[in-house]
Amino acid sequence: GAGVSQTPSNKVTEKGKYVELRCDPISGHTALYWYRQSLGQGPEFLIYFQGTGAADDSGLPNDRFFAVRPEGSVSTLKIQRTERGDSAVYLCASSLGGLAGNNEQFFGPGTRLTVL
Amino acid sequence: GENVEQHPSTLSVQEGDSAVIKCTYSDSASNYFPWYKQELGKRPQLIIDIRSNVGEKKDQRIAVTLNKTAKHFSLHITETQPEDSAVYFCTADSWGKLQFGAGTQVVVTP
Numbered sequence: 042g043a044g045v046s047q048t049p050s051n052k053v054t055e056k057g058k059y060v061e062l063r064c065d066p067i068s069g070h071t072a073l074y075w076y077r078q079s080l081g082q083g084p085e086f087l088i089y090f091q092g093t094g095a096a097d098d099s100g101l102p103n104d105r106f107f108a109v110r111p112e113g114s115v116s117t118l119k120i121q122r123t124e125r126g127d128s129a130v131y132l133c134a135s136s137l138g139g140l141a142g143n144n145e146q147f148f149g150p151g152t153r154l155t156v157l
Numbered sequence: 158g159e160n161v162e163q164h165p166s167t168l169s170v171q172e173g174d175s176a177v178i179k180c181t182y183s184d185s186a187s188n189y190f191p192w193y194k195q196e197l198g199k200r201p202q203l204i205i206d207i208r209s210n211v212g213e214k215k216d217q218r219i220a221v222t223l224n225k226t227a228k229h230f231s232l233h234i235t236e237t238q239p240e241d242s243a244v245y246f247c248t249a250d251s252w253g254k255l256q257f258g259a260g261t262q263v264v265v266t267p
Contacts, residue, residue: 072253083163083246083257084201097254132200143189143208143250148200 043067045149047133053155054123062118062152066135072096073116074134074146075108084132090116091138123156130154160184161249163258170265176234178261180247183228189250190223190230195260196243204245205232237265 046065054060066073072091076084086100090110098108105123110116120127130153134146160183170176182190188209193201207214207221207230214221220233234241242265248255 074254076255076257081260083260084255086254086256089253091253097252100254145191145203145206146255148193148202150200 045133045135045147047131047149047152049152050150051153051155053157055157056123056125058123058156060120060123060154062120062131062154064116064118064133064135064149066114066116066133067147069137070135070147071113071138072136072144072146073110074136075116075118076132076134078130078132078151080129087118120154123154125156128154128156161247161256161258163247163261165261166259167262168264170237170263172237172239172265172267174237176232176237176241176263176265178232178245178247178263180230180232180258181228182230182249182256184249184251184256185228187249187251187256190221191248191250191255192221192232193246193248193257194243195246201246234263237263239265239267241265 048063074089075087078084088098088108089096093113105121108118130151132151133149136144136146163180191206194204195201207223218235223230244260246260247258
């Protein structure tokens with residue numbers, strides 16, 4: 042079946058602009074996660090949805106970052122007033138869910154964001 | 158919060174030899190520990206996982222061990238092959254969110 046998909050695969054923007062990154066999880070997966078991976082580092086947790094609600098948004102670095110999942114499926118990560126330090130690969134993952142975690146997370150291919 | 162330490166950062170092995178990666182974690186509530194393999198420019202992919210009610214798990218050439226008391230876990234790859242070359246990440250699941258180690262770049266030379 043189809044895996045997790047993310048669009049766009051690459052996004053180049055200018056400092057100060059607004060960007061939206063989209064994630065389509067595996068059908069039937071109720072949990073959805075966003076991570077950010079900088080070059081040479083491990084992915085860093087940003088936010089986790091269980092259904093439509095954010096179960097844990099403790100990883101969002103500041104209020105320029107926001108994510109939604111209005112119908113419990115597709116999610117959009119929104120970044121306002123982008124800064125050069127936001128440049129990274131943004132990874133999305135989904136799993137069967139459950140608030141206690143402990144389920145395999147399947148990752149998408151990522152969106153490479155470059156802020157000039 | 159959770160902190161996962163991973164060593165070594167790079168590991169070069171001769172084809173056919175074994176590779177061992179070691180990790181420690183800090184959150185005693187963590188009870189699920191997946192390992193991911195990431196090839197250059199690709200997504201992380203699960204290779205094996207272990208839950209806290211198990212001390213060891215093996216899948217063909219890959220094995221993981223977990224010591225919950227010491228908060229240590231490790232990955233063992235035997236009979237390494239060139240296609241094992243990649244970055245490997247240990248992770249600890251803390252109420253749904255994965256905390257990743259910094260990664261180990263494994264290079265298997267023929």
